[in-house]
């Protein structure tokens with residue numbers, strides 16, 4: 148069975164079979180690629196032969212999917228252990244024993260199961276910081292192989308993508324591209340909220356990433372306040388340029404993007420800090436961004452946010 152191979156060689160050399168590039172991945176990159184592979188897995192498991200082995204010694208798509216589901220299921224706990232302890236040994240997992248039951252699983256059930264556990268793995272990855280100190284933290288598998296967080300991320304993505312190929316599916320590179328572009332749009336949105344003399348440029352950035360007809364809603368007060376783009380951007384640009392808020396900046400703490408076709412939503416925690424009348428101030432909250440694909444690229448069609456009480 149292919150799962151008994153030690154796939155960690157891929158980290159050093161890349162994978163000659165599927166073209167996976169050598170090296171580690173950040174948790175955010177891994178989350179994007181795991182999510183991007185899910186439509187391919189769903190398609191494969193809808194196939195008429197999803198439960199059929201193409202040859203006696205070759206797994207069926209269902210068996211590959213169940214294996215990948217189990218790897219996704221293991222990921223959150225392994226990642227949490229690596230982030231909480233120094234060089235922990237992972238709890239043992241008998242993958243041969245697990246595999247014995249794979250063949251009898253109904254394709255629809257394993258499809259839903261894989262989607263749920265892959266989403267859980269992606270959420271755990273998105274919640275992990277991508278700093279160098281985190282990427283270099285280590286853990287040890289039952290066979291003694293020591294992996295860094297970056298390597299754990301890369302091995303998971305490789306298994307998700309390589310086995311999708313084994314199962315007769317294709318990895319959509321366009322979904323990964325969409326996720327990357329949306330990350331850039333969201334980053335540009337947050338980066339625009341910074342005080343200083345470049346307020347006009349930042350306002351232009353906001354106009355660039357917001358659909359002209361976008362709706363912006365603050366739910367931070369007692370009743371929701373709804374803005375059109377100009378009504379949202381102009382007063383903020385003017386406050387940020389005024390010098391009233393010194394050193395103001397706002398940034399995303401952690402977030403996730405769900406995407407289908409030409410629509411997407413980005414759900415994230417954010418924080419902000421500034422100095423007002425000589426005193427340091429800070430805030431935090433959640434933002435929900437809705438995005439649509441336009442001829443010019445991904446644009447934010449709606450924003451709603453709520454702040455933590457200060």
Ligand SMILES: [Zn+2]
Pocket residue numbers: 162163164165166167305309
């Ligand atoms: Zn491969």
